[in-house]
Amino acid sequence: MDSLNELRAARPRIAWSSTRQSHVKEIVMTQIDSPEPKAPSARPQSNSTRVAENSYQNNPDDRDRRSSSRRLAFLAVAASIVVGFGLVGASTFNRTASNQTAQPDNEQTDTASDDVGLDSSTAEIDDTATGPRRAEQAEVVLGKMSDYFDERVNDVIDWSRTSEIRQAADANYPQAEEIQGMSIVEIESRFASNKTLDLSGQSSAFLLSLIEGQTIPRLNGEPGEEPPVYAEVFFTEKNGYVIGATGDTSDFVQSDEEWWTVAMNDGIFIGNLDFDESAGVLAIDVAVRIDDENGQPLGVIKTSIDGSIFASFADEFATEDVDVLAVSATGVLLADTASDHQFVGQDASMQPILDVAQGMAFNAAKSDGKRSDFGTFEKSLTGYATTPDPRSLQYRDVVGEQPGWLVFVEGPAES
Amino acid sequence: MAGGKYLDELWARSAAGDVESFNTLFDELSADIFRFARYRLTSDSEADDVVAETFLYLWKGRVERPDNDVSVRAWAFGIASNLVKRRWRSGARADRALTRLSAFTEIERISADEASDLVSSIESRARVRNVRIALDRLPPAMTDILVMRAWDEMEYGEIAYVLDCPIGTVRSRLARARDRLKTEISKIEREPNGHTGHVPGDSSNTMRFP
Numbered sequence: 263m264d265s266l267n268e269l270r271a272a273r274p275r276i277a278w279s280s281t282r283q284s285h286v287k288e289i290v291m292t293q294i295d296s297p298e299p300k301a302p303s304a305r306p307q308s309n310s311t312r313v314a315e316n317s318y319q320n321n322p323d324d325r326d327r328r329s330s331s332r333r334l335a336f337l338a339v340a341a342s343i344v345v346g347f348g349l350v351g352a353s354t355f356n357r358t359a360s361n362q363t364a365q366p367d368n369e370q371t372d373t374a375s376d377d378v379g380l381d382s383s384t385a386e387i388d389d390t391a392t393g394p395r396r397a398e399q400a401e402v403v404l405g406k407m408s409d410y411f412d413e414r415v416n417d418v419i420d421w422s423r424t425s426e427i428r429q430a431a432d433a434n435y436p437q438a439e440e441i442q443g444m445s446i447v448e449i450e451s452r453f454a455s456n457k458t459l460d461l462s463g464q465s466s467a468f469l470l471s472l473i474e475g476q477t478i479p480r481l482n483g484e485p486g487e488e489p490p491v492y493a494e495v496f497f498t499e500k501n502g503y504v505i506g507a508t509g510d511t512s513d514f515v516q517s518d519e520e521w522w523t524v525a526m527n528d529g530i531f532i533g534n535l536d537f538d539e540s541a542g543v544l545a546i547d548v549a550v551r552i553d554d555e556n557g558q559p560l561g562v563i564k565t566s567i568d569g570s571i572f573a574s575f576a577d578e579f580a581t582e583d584v585d586v587l588a589v590s591a592t593g594v595l596l597a598d599t600a601s602d603h604q605f606v607g608q609d610a611s612m613q614p615i616l617d618v619a620q621g622m623a624f625n626a627a628k629s630d631g632k633r634s635d636f637g638t639f640e641k642s643l644t645g646y647a648t649t650p651d652p653r654s655l656q657y658r659d660v661v662g663e664q665p666g667w668l669v670f671v672e673g674p675a676e677s
Numbered sequence: 678m679a680g681g682k683y684l685d686e687l688w689a690r691s692a693a694g695d696v697e698s699f700n701t702l703f704d705e706l707s708a709d710i711f712r713f714a715r716y717r718l719t720s721d722s723e724a725d726d727v728v729a730e731t732f733l734y735l736w737k738g739r740v741e742r743p744d745n746d747v748s749v750r751a752w753a754f755g756i757a758s759n760l761v762k763r764r765w766r767s768g769a770r771a772d773r774a775l776t777r778l779s780a781f782t783e784i785e786r787i788s789a790d791e792a793s794d795l796v797s798s799i800e801s802r803a804r805v806r807n808v809r810i811a812l813d814r815l816p817p818a819m820t821d822i823l824v825m826r827a828w829d830e831m832e833y834g835e836i837a838y839v840l841d842c843p844i845g846t847v848r849s850r851l852a853r854a855r856d857r858l859k860t861e862i863s864k865i866e867r868e869p870n871g872h873t874g875h876v877p878g879d880s881s882n883t884m885r886f887p
Contacts, residue, residue: 265808265859266851269827272808278711278721286725287703290732294696605762608841 393636396645399579400669401634404647406575414567415548422550422563426468431499431552431561435459438503446515453514458504465506469495493545497563525549525562535569535590544569544607573597584673591666643675681748688749692739703732710757713829717761731757751835758839811861819854
């Protein structure tokens with residue numbers, strides 16, 4: 263039998279009782295019929311809690327379901343906060359705990375707080391020391407990430423100015439003349455077995471010498487497991503034909519790639535942080551135009567910078583109680599110590615990967631223009647820091663959106 | 678399982694503000710979401726929460742839906758998947774380790790009951806047990822995609838949406854996972870004294886998920 267069919271046959275049967283299903287449905291439909299919840303500082307929607315209570319009040323043995331009612335009512339409010347990070351303004355990420363203090367409106371909701379952990383919302387939390395410290399820690403992690411990235415981009419710029427690269431890009435290659443006037447398909451076919459112009463291999467060897475031994479340290483990694491800082495490096499001459507590469511490139515002709523045209527026109531291209539499926543790592547494409555001493559374009563050098571070091575930066579600051587999470591400006595999860603970085607590379611902005619507090623911090627960072635701040639939600643206190651503009655590092659004179667990131671440091675408010 | 682087109686029609690009406698259609702959509706889809714969550718979380722209560730949150734997200738997101746080109750079923754699975762992950766993260770914060778799927782007692786009890794109906798021989802029962810053991814020995818990502826396909830009955834496109842990868846990648850990953858599962862089953866069957874590891878569905882153990 264096919265293994266998938268065997269697996270189907272081995273499927274555990276799950277029973278969701280109609281009573282339970284109806285109960286959950288009642289909670290959902292009550293919530294969507296209610297006016298939009300306005301702020302997390304409010305108690306769980308008392309109306310829905312009462313409805314849920316009433317639906318079970320004749321069944322005193324069903325304590326589990328009553329507890330579930332309260333929790334679901336709270337989750338409904340929380341869900342409405344995080345969706346799109348836009349339904350509730352930045353002001354809901356409370357700057358101080360006193361702002362989120364809410365008065366219990368009846369005995370039932372007071373009891374509900376026992377189940378959902380709302381007790382702290384009625385107490386004054388002394389965040390005067392811990393809050394700024396969390397924000398400062400977020401700034402430090404953010405600074406390390408930005409400095410690291412800046413250094414790597416400078417590396418590529420330096421490479422583009424080496425005499426070896428310039429000479430190789432400016433050299434005359436007989437094969438390049440032979441393929442003039444041919445279509446890209448024909449050229450690719452001709453260079454299918456060796457996708458470089460420099461048949462001596464010297465250019466590729468030089469590139470390898472530039473990146474040799476550069477690996478990303480792992481705090482808890484086994485020796486030999488460190489990934490390379492640069493996933494690959496290669497460069498082209500002015501027509502986009504590859505001259506040398508540290509590994510196999512997918513194509514010989516690169517002039518039809520966006521990074522190539524942008525770099526040739528603007529001098530530099532910096533891509534978004536993206537998850538490289540084949541390598542299983544986060545990477546940022548960086549391409550720099552190779553100019554001669556007079557500023558005349560000779561070609562383009564391109565590399566992919568491995569972004570997994572962000573996880574190491576986050577690990578340095580995480581403790582037993584405090585977690586560090588980083589998200590790119592485009593919403594890609596860069597580091598998450600709480601899950602040992604299991605979900606890195608996933609979209610955190612459109613789906614509820616972020617915790618409620620982090621979601622609100624994300625919203626606050628995007629809307630209030632502050633580069634660093636902190637706030638409380640429930641029992642957690644979150645400090646955050648962002649690049650100058652979450653949408654941009656404003657890297658040199660590069661036009662358009664550039665990578666940016668936000669760092670959250672989250673932990674208990676009372677520590 | 679309700680047809681995707683029917684669900685999408687319900688969703689279209691829901692998105693226009695028709696609460697009754699959303700009510701029907703809940704009836705048609707919620708059990709699938711519950712099972713998806715229940716396979717991956719430790720209790721019925723948690724799975725209940727995921728269902729409720731998923732539908733609230735759907736409702737709240739009806740105006741500015743991020744992915745209009747995918748079915749509502751795939752979108753709902755995507756939301757539920759992320760909610761499950763968020764719970765794993767919360768679990769990790771508590772004990773510095775990912776929460777793993779509990780081999781819940783209720784499932785085991787039901788499985789035992791159904792054994793007399795569905796698994797009529799000792800050999801077949803052993804085979805089911807071996808398949809579950811083999812599943813648990815796979816890398817978590819392989820376990821997840823196999824469960825999505827075989828237990829959650831998700832289409833390739835739905836899995837691709839949830840995993841955020843092309844359908845071709847889903848096919849190749851599934852093929853590798855199936856081969857690996859087959860290999861593991863063979864290994865277990867060759868083990869002289871049976872397995873010594875965890876049995877998914879055994880309440881004393883837990884099942885690994887990413």
